Amino acid sequence: MKAIEVLDDQQLQLTDAEKPQLKPGEVRVKVKAVGVNRADLLQAAGHYPPPPGTSEVLGLECAGVIEDAGDTGRAQGERVACLLAGGAYAEYVAVPEGQLMPIPDGYSFEEAASVVEVACTVWSNMGMLAGLEAGQTLLIHGGAGGIGTFAIQLAKHLGLQVAVTAGSEEKLNICKQLGADILINYKEEDFAERLKNQCDRILDIIGAKYLDQNVKALAQDGHMVIIGMQGGVKGELNIGRLLSKRGTISATALRARELEDKARIVRSTVENVWPLLEDGTIKHHIHAVLPLEQAQRAHEMLKGGEVTGKLVLSV
Amino acid sequence: MKAIEVLDDQQLQLTDAEKPQLKPGEVRVKVKAVGVNRADLLQAAGHYPPPPGTSEVLGLECAGVIEDAGDTGRAQGERVACLLAGGAYAEYVAVPEGQLMPIPDGYSFEEAASVVEVACTVWSNMGMLAGLEAGQTLLIHGGAGGIGTFAIQLAKHLGLQVAVTAGSEEKLNICKQLGADILINYKEEDFAERLKNQCDRILDIIGAKYLDQNVKALAQDGHMVIIGMQGGVKGELNIGRLLSKRGTISATALRARELEDKARIVRSTVENVWPLLEDGTIKHHIHAVLPLEQAQRAHEMLKGGEVTGKLVLSV
Numbered sequence: 001m002k003a004i005e006v007l008d009d010q011q012l013q014l015t016d017a018e019k020p021q022l023k024p025g026e027v028r029v030k031v032k033a034v035g036v037n038r039a040d041l042l043q044a045a046g047h048y049p050p051p052p053g054t055s056e057v058l059g060l061e062c063a064g065v066i067e068d069a070g071d072t073g074r075a076q077g078e079r080v081a082c083l084l085a086g087g088a089y090a091e092y093v094a095v096p097e098g099q100l101m102p103i104p105d106g107y108s109f110e111e112a113a114s115v116v117e118v119a120c121t122v123w124s125n126m127g128m129l130a131g132l133e134a135g136q137t138l139l140i141h142g143g144a145g146g147i148g149t150f151a152i153q154l155a156k157h158l159g160l161q162v163a164v165t166a167g168s169e170e171k172l173n174i175c176k177q178l179g180a181d182i183l184i185n186y187k188e189e190d191f192a193e194r195l196k197n198q199c200d201r202i203l204d205i206i207g208a209k210y211l212d213q214n215v216k217a218l219a220q221d222g223h224m225v226i227i228g229m230q231g232g233v234k235g236e237l238n239i240g241r242l243l244s245k246r247g248t249i250s251a252t253a254l255r256a257r258e259l260e261d262k263a264r265i266v267r268s269t270v271e272n273v274w275p276l277l278e279d280g281t282i283k284h285h286i287h288a289v290l291p292l293e294q295a296q297r298a299h300e301m302l303k304g305g306e307v308t309g310k311l312v313l314s315v
Numbered sequence: 316m317k318a319i320e321v322l323d324d325q326q327l328q329l330t331d332a333e334k335p336q337l338k339p340g341e342v343r344v345k346v347k348a349v350g351v352n353r354a355d356l357l358q359a360a361g362h363y364p365p366p367p368g369t370s371e372v373l374g375l376e377c378a379g380v381i382e383d384a385g386d387t388g389r390a391q392g393e394r395v396a397c398l399l400a401g402g403a404y405a406e407y408v409a410v411p412e413g414q415l416m417p418i419p420d421g422y423s424f425e426e427a428a429s430v431v432e433v434a435c436t437v438w439s440n441m442g443m444l445a446g447l448e449a450g451q452t453l454l455i456h457g458g459a460g461g462i463g464t465f466a467i468q469l470a471k472h473l474g475l476q477v478a479v480t481a482g483s484e485e486k487l488n489i490c491k492q493l494g495a496d497i498l499i500n501y502k503e504e505d506f507a508e509r510l511k512n513q514c515d516r517i518l519d520i521i522g523a524k525y526l527d528q529n530v531k532a533l534a535q536d537g538h539m540v541i542i543g544m545q546g547g548v549k550g551e552l553n554i555g556r557l558l559s560k561r562g563t564i565s566a567t568a569l570r571a572r573e574l575e576d577k578a579r580i581v582r583s584t585v586e587n588v589w590p591l592l593e594d595g596t597i598k599h600h601i602h603a604v605l606p607l608e609q610a611q612r613a614h615e616m617l618k619g620g621e622v623t624g625k626l627v628l629s630v
Contacts, residue, residue: 211554226554233553234551234553235551235552236551237549237564238548239541239550240522240549242564243542243567246568248565251554251557251562253559253561
């Protein structure tokens with residue numbers, strides 16, 4: 001089969017590869033479309049190695065058709081979306097059955113392929129871990145990105161007040177159109193001053209650079225969840241301030257979870273989020289679709305920082 | 316009435332004071348015994364001011380008899396233990412009804428007065444917030460102190476493996492007798508090396524000084540709860556390491572909680588912990604009982620670091 005390989009100079013190139021073999025409990029999916037994630041950029045740069053025992057090929061989400069159901073009893077030809085530890089930048093990928101999801105009604109392969117990571121990430125952190133409740137205030141950093149746009153819509157549906165940060169008026173306008181209530185241009189304003197002691201929940205992709213400000217912004221009994229470290233890995237934590245608020249900080253990732261844990265998240269996401277995709281409550285925006293062989297160009301676009309919504313590779 | 320006053324030189328002295336007036340929903344308790352806490356030392360030194368609207372007098376827990384039931388409908392003469400925001404180093408204290416607890420069967424006023432803070436603290440953090448489950452490993456810092464000895468017994472009852480740190484063989488022996496499985500003298504061994512990636516739960520009273528080591532010791536999906544900062548307020552947090560474990564850090568305190576929140580904790584503690592005190596599953600150890608007028612001496616003993624179990628003032 002064809003698959004994208006990361007060359008020594010970190011360039012991406014389409015090459016021939018072995019079709020993946022199935023382990024017990026896995027199906028082989030013929031990939032139709034792949035979502036591109038920031039984590040793929042990290043992995044291509046050598047910073048985010050795949051968990052032991054998983055594919056070396058990039059690609060954390062896809063949609064396609066079951067080509068070989070293995071020992072699972074699933075139907076050959078079934079259309080599926082897949083949460084993956086890797087392997088989607090290819091014509092075929094092996095998928096543990098617990099990570100298969102139906103294609104949401106009315107969704108194309110491209111739309112389904114690119115909604116899996118964001119839906120599972122936002123739901124597992126905000127729905128399952130931190131718990132969002134009507135009347136709370138949620139702060140979302142990078143409101144106009146893939147995670148941000150999704151989280152704004154989910155939180156507004158659940159009845160929260162939503163504050164966002166972004167780096168331009170254009171991006172803040174996107175957030176506003178999706179329902180965000182408080183818009184902060186981080187280049188012009190200190191979000192921690194504006195939102196001091198007000199944020200019941202924070203969804204953070206920045207990490208170290210925002211740690212102290214996030215603790216300032218937290219409300220009593222607040223819970224911040226860090227899912228990215230675009231602003232560095234080590235930061236000073238003011239435990240005294242956190243304690244005075246009875247605050248909680250979690251840091252999580254999807255990829256290295258046990259199969260059972262992933263299956264639990266996938267089930268809960270399909271149950272709680274798929275209906276919101278199907279009835280249009282949450283709108284999923286694709287920035288562009290490129291053919292798989294242009295994976296290198298897609299990565300460059302994402303690095304450029306001007307992508308709003310998701311990039312998809314079609315296979 | 317008589318009450319302890321903190322003089323300008325931070326010495327404690329028995330003086331005359333106004334009997335506390337009742338607000339709606341409060342009862343006045345004639346104090347029989349008061350538990351001494353490290354937080355009282357902090358407050359006497361000017362570092363832990365009482366929450367707005369609460370008594371300036373020291374003392375966070377007591378036991379006694381209801382002298383005036385106010386508008387609550389409680390019975391005059393009822394024997395009660397009390398969780399307080401302050402005011403117990405005195406002959407009388409005003410107590411919100413939600414913070415009254417029965418005296419555990421078989422307990423003296425001295426025993427009841429000195430078990431309230433530790434029981435509510437350990438249960439609210441380990442039972443209600445972090446959740447302890449059989450088979451988990453719990454690390455307790457300061458295993459031989461008031462919090463530590465209580466937490467060891469609770470965790471062993473719930474079927475956990477318990478690791479403790481302490482600063483002497485004598486203290487570690489106390490922990491061992493209470494059921495602790497892994498004994499670490501922090502003066503001789505790095506607990507983070509010994510327990511790397513193994514601790515599902517950590518109950519921490521040290522704060523900044525142990526922050527990085529605690530994150531190292533945390534297991535996958537681990538949760539550490541910081542309830543004290545004997546080792547400082549600001550520490551470096553390795554978010555990358557926390558994220559790789561999907562770890563959670565909470566920092567909490569009882570004193571500044573809303574009345575409703577305290578009442579919720581008190582109810583849950585009485586329901587879940589009182590039976591364990593009454594049937595002897597958890598043994599409560601008093602180090603010494605001194606008369607109220609020797610509060611200064613009691614504080615000096617606690618500062619000295621050689622107290623195992625609780626100090627009590629009798630009124």
